Amino acid sequence: MKPPRKLHIKSYGCQMNVYDAQRMVDTLAGEGFVETASVDDADLVILNTCHIREKASEKVYSELGRLRVMKDDAARQGREMKIAVAGCVAQAEGEEIIRRAPTVDVVVGPQSYHHLPQLLARAQAHGRALETEFPVEDKFEFLAPPKPAAIRARGISSFVTVQEGCDKFCTFCVVPYTRGAEVSRPVGKIIDDVMRLADNGVREITLIGQNVNAYHGEGPDGRVWPLGRLLQRLAEIPGIARLRYSTSHPRDVDDSLIEAHRDLPALMPFVHLPVQSGSDRVLAAMNRRHTARDYHEVIDRFRAARQDIAFSSDFIVGFPGETEEEFSATLALVMQIGYAGAYSFKYSPRPGTPAADMRETVSAAEMDERLVRLQDLIDSQQSAFNKAMIGKTVDVLFERAARNPGQIVGRTAWLQPAHVMASPDIIGQVLPVTIESLERYSLLGELALPVARPQPSPFSQMTTGA
Structure with missing residues (x-):
């Protein structure tokens, strides 16, 4: 069995790009790719770009310069690294990216990322691939x-x-x-x-x-x-x-x-x-x-x-x-x-x-x-x-373990992060929390009611820091 290939995606900008990045992972899973948080050992790096912020394009080209060095290093080690540019900068400047950044293998617009497997195959056969159409449906x-x-x-x-x-x-x-x-x-x-x-x-x-x-x-x-x-x-x-x-x-x-x-x-x-x-x-x-x-x-x-x-x-x-x-x-x-x-x-x-x-x-x-x-x-x-939340009891949906040992973090109805000392078993539950203090933008409090020990949720073993 061939070992899985590693995929690293760096997303810029809006929530749509976060969602699109997740679907790129899902799309490429069928091609034997697994997501990695490290760019160093990635077989495929995708820059999922946003064109809203100032100098967005130049930031992409700067990042591509760093990736070119990593791609060359990988080649010297006998390992192939592919680089793709996706998202709105790719849509707006696809031809320019192809011209200015020879290290890029694939350029794909935000409506076309579901074609990534075919584009990667095309790049493998012909050197590079570009697709920036608008087939949203x-x-x-x-x-x-x-x-x-x-x-x-x-x-x-x-x-x-x-x-x-x-x-x-x-x-x-x-x-x-x-x-x-x-x-x-x-x-x-x-x-x-x-x-x-x-x-x-x-x-x-x-x-x-x-x-x-x-x-x-x-x-x-x-x-x-x-x-x-x-x-x-x-x-x-x-x-x-x-x-x-x-x-x-x-x-x-x-x-x-x-x-x-x-x-x-x-x-x-x-x-x-x-x-x-x-x-x-x-x-x-x-x-x-x-x-x-x-x-x-x-x-x-x-x-x-x-x-x-x-x-x-x-x-x-x-x-x-x-x-x-x-x-x-x-x-x-x-x-x-x-x-x-x-x-x-x-x-x-x-x-x-x-x-x-x-x-x-x-x-x-x-x-x-x-x-x-x-x-x-x-x-x-x-x-x-x-x-104004201090002293109030508000409902919190608990999401994951926080950085501090024993703390669980969730969010209020108004998206404020709220931290309590509790068992990971509460992850996935909406529970009342009495807010006691504020630390920068995070609320600190304690559970307002005793919590019966439930069956652990599918997420109770998650230990990603907040």
Whole structure:
């Protein structure tokens, strides 16, 4: 029997890339590959790239330079190492990667990774392989279920892709060009995936998509189902304790989604809802298709449905032409909404997007100063939100052993890590925890009730540090 070949994947960026990396592992398992955390002895290294962040391409080429040295060293030792570039940088710059990085064997876009076995065979026969088409429906049709052993190895929480692509065409964003138009998976296939995960011990499902609440998949009744109806159905699956979804667009929050938050205890009261700016002029220049008031009204609808709901968001600082007054509108919006956390970035142009041609740039110094002010405000809100948990008893889904001996870590409904001293037998359970203190962003507490010793979950032997 041939020894298994070792596969190392380095993923950048969003949750979609994390999910895609897992499915690459599943896809290549049938070709005799097993995943390794070390790049040093890998037979195949895949860089699963993201094109959202600044200088994403150059970071890829820098990493490829390091891998070229490792590939040459492996060849001198008589061992063959293959290198593949996947993801959105591959989609956007496939030909350029082939030209600039001769060490790369395979370039594959995010909609084509299910062709990896064929591409590797093509590279073996012809030297190199490139595929960056947009066959999203073909990819969704291919999505074979991971093996139970793979599910258990990944833990009690799992991502499930339900939607890909985006039709919004925000002027700063490359996603419509690298991931394509919005496409949704059929409801039946999603149900099958979630039932299989639940049967293998997964307790929490996060539905993901570039614009997940634009979901419009075909239901078993032949009708189009929105995300809210899909969530209603998934909440009925035995074993699934928690449901989440990410990332949403304010324009696609419909009544069915609000009702799901009102009616489903399994749907967690935490929503990531990017706004990007508090200025209506900047929002229009971004082609966000909503105003600050529209965003406030969506928040109010969520809060009317569930009073304990909390929010995170995305912000871009220094979009072309942003004035100090317009930036102040963003600070005012943050003050008015109150966030449990948020991601904030300085604007950087993406080649091929409309904003890249806008001439009224904001200086680097102004962007730096504004970003500090915004992040200080967001950090203060997050800190206040976390401190408010002290003395309360909240439900925690326990995930794994923590770094400190005897500690088990899980997450609250609002995604805060919570640590208790307990037996690993509680992994996979949702239990009440009384929060006693806060250590940076982690909550520390103790189990609120005596826990009867259960049968160990499939994950109780996991010892990965938090």
